[in-house]
């Protein structure tokens with residue numbers, strides 16, 4: 001069972017590259033807008049932004065097929081946009097309104113879409129890992145050739161239930177891809193302060209689960225690794241671990257004074273490794289898109305994001321009796 | 330077009346703060362993500378980032394200003410080449426008004442006449458057979474698994490070993506290893522996997538070897554299974570059963586003897602069943618498997634081998650939320666559930682010897698609770714004793730006492746007693 005590191009450059013068409021640019025930029029602009037609405041008091045409670053990590057979910061989704069499932073933690077807005085959920089419904093859930101995906105009862109951390117096979121949105125660190133393996137368990141039971149992407153953080157990787165799940169997923173050959181979004185910090189704890197061995201992708205070795213680490217600031221590398229992982233799972237060979245090395249630019253949530261890392265560290269990442277800039281320059285230098293085309297994409301995204309903010313401000317507050325509905329089916 | 334930069338809320342509770350420092354000056358060009366100011370809240374000094382690109386046209390609040398309310402305009406941003414005077418002042422954005430706090434439940438009105446449903450569990454004259462609780466449980470699960478392919482049983486030793494307490498005897502043979510699944514000893518993990526599979530449309534029955542071990546899985550029972558339906562606005566939930574022996578067995582020590590009835594009964598989103606007789610085990614288990622919510626099914630090891638009448642009815646079910654009156658009486662109401670019923674019935678026998686007739690009620694389900702049957706009985710007997718294995722603090726008995734006080738205070742001739750003791 002190999003656990004290895006790869007750096008990949010995949011073959012992609014200009015159209016695909018433009019789609020990745022679009023999808024990543026949509027997440028970034030959406031999250032910036034969410035930050036803005038939070039600042040205005042329109043979003044309350046916890047709100048964890050995905051800025052900096054866009055290439056992870058966009059690269060992984062590039063290998064997904066209709067019917068594949070995904071599940072993640074509270075840092076979930078990017079995952080929802082990337083699997084095709086409607087920006088209006090996501091933003092209105094952030095503002096706790098009736099038009100939100102959970103009718104305003106889930107908030108930033110808890111949204112779901114049966115239609116898009118998005119299973120949340122979970123607030124207990126690590127809980128989505130066995131839940132994700134359970135989605136894969138159902139797919140195997142129903143023999144429908146679907147795979148599940150179960151995303152979790154470098155911090156969550158220290159939860160015992162992750163290893164309980166690795167064991168059963170390998171034992172029962174469940175079609176689940178464990179995606180470790182290693183953004184190097186769990187709240188204020190840098191990975192080396194919490195984790196005895198830094199190479200999370202190797203943690204499947206004991207269970208016979210293949211693992212791979214990939215540069216999460218490079219959407220093409222993520223896509224290629226994702227294709228491999230998906231092929232492995234779909235062919236019935238059991239689970240796969242993908243550790244995606246990434247970085248979050250913003251605070252852990254909105255109330256993070258960010259004293260655990262330097263401003264220079266963040267700035268250097270933004271200047272040198274930004275996943276969106278990376279694709280933008282690939283598109284321009286490769287002659288796959290013109291400045292004008294990219295401007296048009298930017299403009300269209302701005303419109304979508306502004307419309308979502310407008311919707312999220314004007315959608316009504318949920319009726320009070322919503323407090324007593326959906327407790328029992 | 331000019332836009333106002335507003336004092337941000339930098340934490341869930343922030344209402345105002347100190348604008349400690351400007352990191353930009355008028356005329357500076359900024360792009361989204363640039364840190365433009367430092368703001369002190371009661372908890373920390375936070376950096377404030379620009380969310381749009383543009384030029385700082387005018388700074389409205391000087392650095393060092395304290396008590397700046399959230400949403401106050403602190404600067405004006407303009408586009409390249411524009412000046413502030415070109416820009417029309419925009420109306421400040423109103424913050425969302427917090428939703429009004431939910432109204433308290435209406436005060437209890439004068440007690441309405443109570444209609445109690447006391448139809449028997451099976452029609453008179455139905456043939457019955459003697460069955461143990463163990464057999465009744467196995468039959469209930471097997472019948473439901475024949476009826477619905479999405480139902481499966483998972484747990485430690487449920488398949489090859491035929492169940493640690495032999496509840497799943499014969500089930501592996503009938504349903505195969507796809508549907509009767511031995512798990513490793515990993516309660517948190519397999520409970521989570523089962524909940525995930527329920528989100529995706531299966532109907533798991535999770536056996537805990539005993540409920541003492543479900544403490545390792547309680548996060549998935551409560552946070553994942555019970556809360557998802559609400560948090561998803563009704564889109565998905567966990568139709569499943571968590572079952573196993575609960576409470577004290579014989580001489581197994583403190584760690585293997587806890588009664589969890591009151592713990593789980595406290596949780597909205599769960600349904601909680603704790604039967605006494607074999608017919609209830611059977612009828613309620615079948616209802617539990619068909620229910621679209623997570624059901625906690627609390628069994629009792631001592632009762633597993635006990636025999637009761639079970640009706641020979643093709644598809645026998647018992648609804649949740651309907652208590653059973655085991656014995657009619659006029660002097661005192663004894664309310665219990667699970668193995669507590671054994672003590673309640675024995676007590677009623679002793680009281681009868683003294684000429685006191687006790688009405689004995691088996692709640693059978695603890696969420697929902699059949700309050701009406703209890704209240705109607707107390708209105709008749711004017712006295713009530715509750716009996717349960719669990720500790721009295723925060724018990725089912727405490728809750729019933731409170732409910733009786735609210736709904737039948739004037740009918741009581743003596744305080745309600747919760748049998749039980751701790752220090």
Ligand SMILES: Cc1ncc(C[n+]2csc(CCOP(=O)(O)OP(=O)(O)O)c2C)c(N)n1
Pocket residue numbers: 073075123124125152153154155156157183185186187252
């Ligand atoms: C079981 C549990 N413990 C603690 C918390 C509080 N908490 C929320 S997020 C977090 C850090 C998680 O970091 P990581 O898994 O790396 O994910 P990231 O936030 O970086 O995406 C903590 C400690 C929680 N929600 N759940």
Ligand SMILES: [Mg+2]
Pocket residue numbers: 153154155181182183184185186187
């Ligand atoms: Mg992290």
